[in-house]
Amino acid sequence: MASGPLETYSPSQTLERRHQQQKRKSFNEIDWARSDGRNFHQCRPAYLRTGATSSASGSAYAEFGSTKVIVSVFGPRESKKAMMYSDVGRLNCNVSYTTFSTSTRGQGSDNKDFSSMLQKALEGAIILETFPKTTVDIFALVLESAGGDLPIIISCASLALADAGIMMYDLVSAVSLSCFGKNLVIDPTSEEEACQDGSLMIAYMPIRNEVTQFTLTGEWSTAKINEAMELCLDACSKLSNILRSCLKENVLDFTD
Amino acid sequence: MASTDGDRPESKLAAEIEVEAYRRLFPLPYYDRHLVESVRPDGRALGQARETTIAVGPVSSANGSALVKLGDTTMLAAIKLEVMTPSTKSPDEGSLAVDFYMPPICSPSIRPGRPADTAPVIAKQLSDAISSSGMINLKELSLVSGKAAWMAYLDIYCLNADGSLFDAALLSATAAFSHLQIPLVSLNDSGRVITISEEQKGKSVSEPLNKEIRKLAIKNTPFSLTCILHDKHILADPTSEEESVMDTHVTVVLDSKGRLVSSYKAGGSVLLSRSMIKNCMEIAKQRMEELGEILKESLSAMEID
Numbered sequence: 275m276a277s278g279p280l281e282t283y284s285p286s287q288t289l290e291r292r293h294q295q296q297k298r299k300s301f302n303e304i305d306w307a308r309s310d311g312r313n314f315h316q317c318r319p320a321y322l323r324t325g326a327t328s329s330a331s332g333s334a335y336a337e338f339g340s341t342k343v344i345v346s347v348f349g350p351r352e353s354k355k356a357m358m359y360s361d362v363g364r365l366n367c368n369v370s371y372t373t374f375s376t377s378t379r380g381q382g383s384d385n386k387d388f389s390s391m392l393q394k395a396l397e398g399a400i401i402l403e404t405f406p407k408t409t410v411d412i413f414a415l416v417l418e419s420a421g422g423d424l425p426i427i428i429s430c431a432s433l434a435l436a437d438a439g440i441m442m443y444d445l446v447s448a449v450s451l452s453c454f455g456k457n458l459v460i461d462p463t464s465e466e467e468a469c470q471d472g473s474l475m476i477a478y479m480p481i482r483n484e485v486t487q488f489t490l491t492g493e494w495s496t497a498k499i500n501e502a503m504e505l506c507l508d509a510c511s512k513l514s515n516i517l518r519s520c521l522k523e524n525v526l527d528f529t530d
Numbered sequence: 531m532a533s534t535d536g537d538r539p540e541s542k543l544a545a546e547i548e549v550e551a552y553r554r555l556f557p558l559p560y561y562d563r564h565l566v567e568s569v570r571p572d573g574r575a576l577g578q579a580r581e582t583t584i585a586v587g588p589v590s591s592a593n594g595s596a597l598v599k600l601g602d603t604t605m606l607a608a609i610k611l612e613v614m615t616p617s618t619k620s621p622d623e624g625s626l627a628v629d630f631y632m633p634p635i636c637s638p639s640i641r642p643g644r645p646a647d648t649a650p651v652i653a654k655q656l657s658d659a660i661s662s663s664g665m666i667n668l669k670e671l672s673l674v675s676g677k678a679a680w681m682a683y684l685d686i687y688c689l690n691a692d693g694s695l696f697d698a699a700l701l702s703a704t705a706a707f708s709h710l711q712i713p714l715v716s717l718n719d720s721g722r723v724i725t726i727s728e729e730q731k732g733k734s735v736s737e738p739l740n741k742e743i744r745k746l747a748i749k750n751t752p753f754s755l756t757c758i759l760h761d762k763h764i765l766a767d768p769t770s771e772e773e774s775v776m777d778t779h780v781t782v783v784l785d786s787k788g789r790l791v792s793s794y795k796a797g798g799s800v801l802l803s804r805s806m807i808k809n810c811m812e813i814a815k816q817r818m819e820e821l822g823e824i825l826k827e828s829l830s831a832m833e834i835d
């Protein structure tokens with residue numbers, strides 16, 4: 275037992291498991307209260323700021339409830355030597371988590387899944403023709419994960435891209451939604467995500483009225499999908515306004 | 531703004547571009563000409579450190595955390611406590627694991643998948659400084675002698691790298707330890723340690739192992755200062771630009787009583803004379819007192835909240 279790396283465990287594991295079982299039961303009922311006191315169609319308060327890291331071309335920090343994310347954008351800079359010639363610019367995305375981002379200590383490894391999702395969500399919004407032969411690197415670090423990580427990373431990354439002066443058709447804002455039986459719950463926390471019956475995430479460009487990414491999991495009826503989409507798109511438009519006002523504030527600060 | 535002498539702003543702009551170009555093309559002469567005047571390009575005096583701020587408790591998912599800004603260098607330290615079986619050699623001692631990360635967001639020179647060379651070096655220096663200063667009494671991390679003890683995982687993330695990484699990392703580590711709260715736990719039937727939640731507190735199933743949420747007693751806090759040596763000059767708390775231009779770095783770690791914990795000088799083109807070492811120590815001592823004040827202030831600010 276003494277040999278090899280030390281075996282450790284988090285003392286709160288048992289507690290959480292019990293907690294989750296209780297929650298799962300309550301989510302099946304028609305009416306329940308969300309742990310943070312929001313109603314079902316209410317998003318968490320968002321705090322956004324650009325210029326989080328000075329060494330990057332552009333960066334942004336986002337805090338939605340207790341989910342905290344930093345995104346840095348580097349470039350456009352020289353592509354890797356092994357890359358083939360390309361008329362249009364490339365996007366290179368990487369999403370990683372800190373070891374303390376979740377309630378039990380993780381490995382702090384890269385999230386390959388989210389990395390490619392982030393790239394796909396942003397690719398359609400960036401005018402890649404403006405930086406041929408070069409690469410724009412988008413690196414995200416999740417400081418604390420408390421649900422809705424991917425949509426927050428996407429929104430934060432589009433803000434960082436704008437801060438870096440990368441040409442885009444429009445800002446991308448993303449919002450997720452969970453389905454519990456008859457109820458649709460917007461901007462779920464990780465606790466809610468763990469018990470959901472189905473989920474929907476939309477990344478949207480409100481001014482062009484175009485969706486760059488749409489993921490749907492679980493069992494849905496067509497009517498429910500339509501209702502959920504309406505909710506998400508509405509929340510995306512509102513979030514986009516927040517992103518825009520954050521950028522404007524920055525410019526005003528600069529000119530003062 | 532359109533003034534009568536219209537060519538003035540234009541010539542001023544030209545001069546500015548020249549300075550910027552000079553800085554990039556001839557960094558060393560650029561610095562030399564500043565240092566002769568005993569001033570640094572960012573306006574600091576030679577022995578002056580950058581503005582330092584500490585925010586305690588930014589990470590709610592950790593047991594203790596701190597965010598330190600040293601100029602533009604930003605460090606986020608967080609401690610997570612887990613339970614381990616103590617080794618037979620020291621049955622009533624907990625343990626400490628220190629790790630230092632430089633994620634790709636912190637600097638343009640770091641790419642994902644290729645960790646920075648300096649990260650493991652700094653991690654080792656940090657764990658050495660923390661253990662040799664005797665800041666933490668590992669006996670305090672014991673739960674049940676020989677059966678269970680706390681394993682403290684200290685993970686420090688560099689969010690923005692702009693020089694003096696070790697100093698900022700060590701400061702964030704000490705601040706996180708000062709903020710660390712050991713939760714209430716009890717033993718369950720199968721001998722595993724579990725946390726006691728708020729609602730369970732009254733109707734406690736089993737006897738808690740510790741009476742109340744407590745903090746570690748921290749003594750001999752280590753503080754460090756990195757200096758750059760260049761000719762006869764000593765530059766305290768260098769930025770990453772200064773670090774890249776001038777290559778002789780000296781790091782001095784002192785504890786809060788002013789005793790020397792450790793000192794590193796990894797090569798470099800300038801050789802240390804005895805008086806230089808003395809001067810470095812002197813500056814480090816001043817800085818240690820300054821940092822002690824800043825740490826005390828930020829901790830007392832937290833207690834008021």
